[in-house]
Amino acid sequence: MTHPRVFSHIGLSVPDLDRAVKFYNEVFGFTVLMAPTEIVEETESAIGLISSDIFSAGYGGFRIAHMATADGIGIELFEFRNAERPANNLEYWKSGIFHFCIEDPDLEGLLAKVEAHGGKARMAVRYYYPGEKPYRMVYVEDPFGIVFEIYSHSYELTYSAGAYQHAPE
Numbered sequence: 001m002t003h004p005r006v007f008s009h010i011g012l013s014v015p016d017l018d019r020a021v022k023f024y025n026e027v028f029g030f031t032v033l034m035a036p037t038e039i040v041e042e043t044e045s046a047i048g049l050i051s052s053d054i055f056s057a058g059y060g061g062f063r064i065a066h067m068a069t070a071d072g073i074g075i076e077l078f079e080f081r082n083a084e085r086p087a088n089n090l091e092y093w094k095s096g097i098f099h100f101c102i103e104d105p106d107l108e109g110l111l112a113k114v115e116a117h118g119g120k121a122r123m124a125v126r127y128y129y130p131g132e133k134p135y136r137m138v139y140v141e142d143p144f145g146i147v148f149e150i151y152s153h154s155y156e157l158t159y160s161a162g163a164y165q166h167a168p169e
Contacts, residue, residue, distance in 0.1 A: 009074025010100055014144045017063045017079035023142060024067055027113050028102060030075055034066040069102075089145040090122075099139065101149040107136050110150055118143030128158055 014020040017036045024030045040061040042048040051059065060081050067075040092098045104110040111121060122139040129135055136152040151158060 007073055009076055010097070011076040011078060012146055013078045013080060013083065014146070015079065015083040015085055016144070017065055017077055020077050020079075020142070020144060021065050021067065023117055023119075024075060024077070027110070027117050027119075028069070030067040030069055032065065033068055033074075034064075036063050036065045036079075038063055085145045089141070090147050099147045099149050101151055101155070103151045103154060105152055107138065107150050107152040111138055111140065114140050114142070114150075122147065 012020070021032060021036060025032060038061065039047055039051060041052070041057075041059055043052050051062075055062075062081065063079040065077045067077065069075065090098060102110070107125060111125065115121065119140055119142045122141060125136050125138045127134070127136055134152065135158050137149060137158075139147060139149050141147055
């Protein structure tokens with residue numbers, strides 16, 4: 001039988017690495033493990049070979065920083081030289097990652113902090129079990145257009161009781 005694996009990290013591409021590190025540190029308290037670092041395109045070092053394998057020849061280099069959540073999940077932030085922000089960063093119908101989720105019991109307080117630091121709500125805060133349980137969620141964007149979700153309670157609590165069997169508020 002296959003057992004659940006541990007989630008290690010997620011990589012996010014941003015147009016301004018320094019501003020992103022500041023945002024994720026000040027808003028979510030993520031720990032900076034490695035400050036913004038310049039990686040040049042080359043094939044002599046381990047990171048140079050790995051980057052060439054991933055991005056192919058001609059990527060030109062990038063800047064990278066590593067951060068961690070309170071539960072040890074890594075956040076890799078990349079700034080590529082040709083970075084561009086798509087007009088629609090929520091193409092949910094296309095294969096690939098379209099959001100990640102941060103958990104905070106003070107969802108509304110965290111949402112206010114996201115907005116105060118240049119992010120925005122994509123919807124109103126919603127309850128999974130209106131009038132029954134305080135489990136809330138909201139989709140937001142960081143200042144760079146990266147879409148993520150905020151939950152008030154753990155994933156296990158939210159879905160173990162059949163969240164989709166209740167009408168939305």
